[in-house]
Amino acid sequence: MLDVVVSVLVVSLIAGALALILVISEGVIQNYGQCKITINAKKELTVEGGRPLLFSLKEQKIFLPSACGGKGTCGVCKCKVLSGAGVLLPTETPFLDAKEQKDNIRLSCQVKVKNDIAIQIPDALFAIRQYQATLAAAEDLTYDMKRFRFELNEPSTMDFVAGQYVQITCPPYKKGVEEVSRAYSIASDPRDHRFVELIVRRVPNGICTTWMFDYLKIGDKVCLTGPYGDFKMSDTQAPMIFIAGGSGMAPFVSILHHMRNTGSARRAEYFFGGNAVRDLCLDEQMAGFQKNLAGFKFIPVVARPQPQDNWQGQTGLVTEAVRRSFKDLSGHEGYLCGSPGMIDASTRVFLELKMPQDKIYYDKFA
Numbered sequence: 001m002l003d004v005v006v007s008v009l010v011v012s013l014i015a016g017a018l019a020l021i022l023v024i025s026e027g028v029i030q031n032y033g034q035c036k037i038t039i040n041a042k043k044e045l046t047v048e049g050g051r052p053l054l055f056s057l058k059e060q061k062i063f064l065p066s067a068c069g070g071k072g073t074c075g076v077c078k079c080k081v082l083s084g085a086g087v088l089l090p091t092e093t094p095f096l097d098a099k100e101q102k103d104n105i106r107l108s109c110q111v112k113v114k115n116d117i118a119i120q121i122p123d124a125l126f127a128i129r130q131y132q133a134t135l136a137a138a139e140d141l142t143y144d145m146k147r148f149r150f151e152l153n154e155p156s157t158m159d160f161v162a163g164q165y166v167q168i169t170c171p172p173y174k175k176g177v178e179e180v181s182r183a184y185s186i187a188s189d190p191r192d193h194r195f196v197e198l199i200v201r202r203v204p205n206g207i208c209t210t211w212m213f214d215y216l217k218i219g220d221k222v223c224l225t226g227p228y229g230d231f232k233m234s235d236t237q238a239p240m241i242f243i244a245g246g247s248g249m250a251p252f253v254s255i256l257h258h259m260r261n262t263g264s265a266r267r268a269e270y271f272f273g274g275n276a277v278r279d280l281c282l283d284e285q286m287a288g289f290q291k292n293l294a295g296f297k298f299i300p301v302v303a304r305p306q307p308q309d310n311w312q313g314q315t316g317l318v319t320e321a322v323r324r325s326f327k328d329l330s331g332h333e334g335y336l337c338g339s340p341g342m343i344d345a346s347t348r349v350f351l352e353l354k355m356p357q358d359k360i361y362y363d364k365f366a
């Protein structure tokens with residue numbers, strides 16, 4: 001009997017030890033100790049190993065842009081890793097073309113800091129800050145779009161270029177929701193350094209937009225980082241075509257403020273696409289820009305107006321409206337903002353109308 005008990009005990013001990021080895025080899029309780037991150041061969045950070053590079057940098061107040069907040073679905077948080085990142089992971093390859101892979105570009109949300117690591121990032125990223133802000137106002141623009149106005153508290157001002165975006169941290173607000181961050185283009189006047197306005201479209205069951213629409217209240221504190229991105233008006237005098245529907249209009253509102261601030265007479269035609277008349281918004285603000293900017297024209301296009309709407313404007317797809325208006329866009333620049341589908345369809349039309357590929361600028365909301 002004792003023999004049997006001893007055998008069972010020995011077998012259990014061996015099984016336990018094997019399980020522990022397995023768990024350790026899976027990295028569940030790996031301890032990598034302290035690791036050094038060297039940035040641009042001039043700045044050194046010491047971090048606790050084992051966390052994704054994106055988050056280790058964030059803890060040290062270096063904010064790489066990331067549209068999905070580290071889920072590995074947007075491919076935005078790229079950075080060049082000079083050493084120490086290990087092999088390229090299958091989760092990274094869909095986002096990196098052959099040249100980027102050859103140049104050791106990696107997705108910082110997928111690379112874990114397991115040892116000393118050396119990276120290179122654009123110097124401009126050192127200027128990105130984390131801001132404490134207060135929701136000062138929220139206004140319905142349509143049935144599914146709101147404009148949020150945040151007052152910056154600490155730091156109390158932000159310098160940004162019209163077209164850039166911020167990331168907002170959405171806290172856990174109901175069971176099962178973890179902290180996430182999402183990107184939103186700044187829709188306010190770049191001269192207005194103390195406030196940041198965002199135009200947000202509700203995504204059904206979306207984590208961050210549900211919080212912003214249903215939980216965030218006037219006076220609540222939020223955390224923003226930014227400004228990010230290089231979507232902006234070029235400094236040429238070429239005529240411009242803007243295409244964006246819904247919340248894609250956010251960066252264009254900021255760009256139009258900038259044009260007004262600088263007294264720009266540059267030609268800009270803004271084709272705003274909506275499915276129905278109820279998708280249109282900011283018509284008064286657009287009329288104001290039209291009055292103050294000699295070269296600006298706002299062209300709302302409604303895909304399916306209802307008879308009771310008594311819609312007098314353009315109808316059909318926004319890309320069809322562009323086709324109707326232009327035969328040759330070889331001297332124009334194109335600016336697009338919104339869903340990947342809209343951007344791809346508009347790009348095809350621009351190229352058909354002979355706009356050079358390198359004159360098409362876009363910000364994909366994905």
Ligand SMILES: Cc1cc2nc3c(=O)[nH]c(=O)nc-3n(C[C@H](O)[C@H](O)[C@H](O)COP(=O)(O)OP(=O)(O)OC[C@H]3O[C@@H](n4cnc5c(N)ncnc54)[C@H](O)[C@@H]3O)c2cc1C
Nearest residue numbers: 067182183184185199200201206207208209247250365366
């Ligand atoms: C650079 C950049 C700038 C952006 N600027 C703006 C902006 O100014 N205004 C704005 O409203 N949004 C903007 N976005 C999109 C925004 O970051 C979020 O992706 C969006 O608000 C959804 O977040 P969520 O957490 O509510 O939804 P999630 O919880 O992330 O998504 C929920 C589900 O909805 C799907 N989904 C995500 N987005 C959409 C969508 N737009 N339409 C339909 N389904 C969707 C997802 O695939 C997922 O299945 C921007 C994105 C980028 C990358």
